[in-house]
Structures are given as structure tokens and as C-alpha cells.
Amino acid sequence: MKIISWNVNSVRARIENILHYIKNSKPDILLLQEIKTQNENFPSEIFEKNGYNSYIFGQKSYNGVAFLSKPKIKNVRNDFLKDKLKQSRVITGEIILNKKKTKLINIYVPNGNPVDTDKYEYKKLWLTSLIKKIKIELNLNPNLIISGDFNIIPEEIDVYDYKRYENDALFRLEIRKKYREIINLGFSDIYRHFNKSRQEYTFWDYFAGSWQKNYGMRIDHFLVSNNLLANVKSININKEPRSKIKPSDHTPIELEIN
DNA sequence: ATGGCTGAGCTACTCAGA
Numbered sequence: 685m686k687i688i689s690w691n692v693n694s695v696r697a698r699i700e701n702i703l704h705y706i707k708n709s710k711p712d713i714l715l716l717q718e719i720k721t722q723n724e725n726f727p728s729e730i731f732e733k734n735g736y737n738s739y740i741f742g743q744k745s746y747n748g749v750a751f752l753s754k755p756k757i758k759n760v761r762n763d764f765l766k767d768k769l770k771q772s773r774v775i776t777g778e779i780i781l782n783k784k785k786t787k788l789i790n791i792y793v794p795n796g797n798p799v800d801t802d803k804y805e806y807k808k809l810w811l812t813s814l815i816k817k818i819k820i821e822l823n824l825n826p827n828l829i830i831s832g833d834f835n836i837i838p839e840e841i842d843v844y845d846y847k848r849y850e851n852d853a854l855f856r857l858e859i860r861k862k863y864r865e866i867i868n869l870g871f872s873d874i875y876r877h878f879n880k881s882r883q884e885y886t887f888w889d890y891f892a893g894s895w896q897k898n899y900g901m902r903i904d905h906f907l908v909s910n911n912l913l914a915n916v917k918s919i920n921i922n923k924e925p926r927s928k929i930k931p932s933d934h935t936p937i938e939l940e941i942n
Numbered sequence: 943a944t945g946g947c948t949g950a951g952c953t954a955c956t957c958a959g960a
Contacts, residue, residue: 693948694949694950696950697948697950720949721950744951745949745957745958746950746958746959797959797960798944853960854960889960891943891947891948892943892946903960933947933960
């Protein structure tokens, strides 16, 4: 099964790029973040014509997450977290992997910049609440996949110049510690598991020629619970969509799992 | 280098992103 996560930065502005990508990469399940639209304006019919069911947790203008899926996803919910600001940032659902009931948790973590503002406090609270929920969930079901735009640079190797980001909400030590906390509950960062010292990114800013200079960062992740680790076949960051006309600033990360 | 770009909502300009 091919499960892919992609922050598309508006599903409607990106529709041609997404369709082109789907035809080439043929995901079974696509986890989308930053769809930037309400449920009623989500282009479900277009995806249905291409063989995908849509499961949407939208919001006007900002945020929003969704699943596109060939197989049906069961028990889809928007209430995994209580979001203080009522932003649409998590959608969950259940699939069967290798006869195991597996929960997919698709997340769009708050950015948190600038630091030392309420935005940063919101990110910290949001992550604390996420960790608490994951801990509970792991006790109910050992088969979890958490994926999406974490807005966290895990280590120095995961950004083009870490010194520039030491006091940034994506790289501050206390934020990276939250990421470690999730992993320490019993998960693997699948990209890093398969690529111990490789330096690749999933995001490049639109401005200042960041893409051309490869000034990027790895902030989109797949965390797979250790009970499922043996099922994982491969992980790949597909840079092709970032090179296209009118791209998202993020590029897809692709998981192959039995 | 706290934004030089992009998108939504709207129709001039602000807010947000990372």
C-alpha cells in the first residue's frame, strides 16, 4: 500500500498539479494538508472521477486537512484533538494493513512563528495535547501512522543552515523535544530510519530562489508505531512536484507499507 | 534576510505561511 503525505498549499489552486501527480505516482491513500477551503468547495467530484474517495476537514481560507483514498477509510473523525482556536488541523481514520486495524492520523501542526507570541504558545499547547492523545491511542491500538506537516525540523541535518533557525519555532530545542517525546512513545521517523545520514528536504520557501539554491528543510514526516515497523517497505521524498509550474512550497513524502 | 513569494477573500489590502 502506497500512502503519501503532501502539504498542497490550497487544493483548488493546486488541482492540476495534484491530478498530474496522482496519475504518475498512483497513491492508494493521499494525506493532504493546508487545503485552504471549506468542505463544500473541495473538488471531490474531480477526485472521484480519478478513482478517489474524499474525506475532508476543511476551513475557510486557512489550514484544512483531508484524505484522498482508493480504499474506503472507516471511522473518519475530526475530533482527535480539541483545538483551542477551532482550527482544522487533524483528521483520523482506520484502514486494514496486513489484517491489522491501523489508525491514520493526518496532522497539520501550527507554525508557531514568531516565537514569544501567542502563536508560539499555541504551537506548544497543541503539541502537548497531541502527545497526550497519542499516548492514550497507543494503549488502545498499537498500529498507528502519524503523518503530515509537523512544522518541526528534527535535527541539524534536516535544514540547510541550522544556525539561522536556532530561535525559530520550527527548530527551537523545546519544540524538537516534543518531536522526540512522540518518538519515545514508540515510533520511528521512517525517513531517518532508512536514511541515517542523508540530507533531503520536503519544503523550500517561494522567495529568494530557495528551491534553486536548495535552501530547504525536512518538516513533513511519517511516524510509524514500532508494532508496524516490520511492514514498512520504503520511504521516498519525491522532489518532482516542487519543480513544476505553480508548485506547492512542500513536496510529497511517499511511504510503501504492507 | 522576520521577508524579497504565494494564496484566500475580495476587488485594496490584510493575514498567514515557515
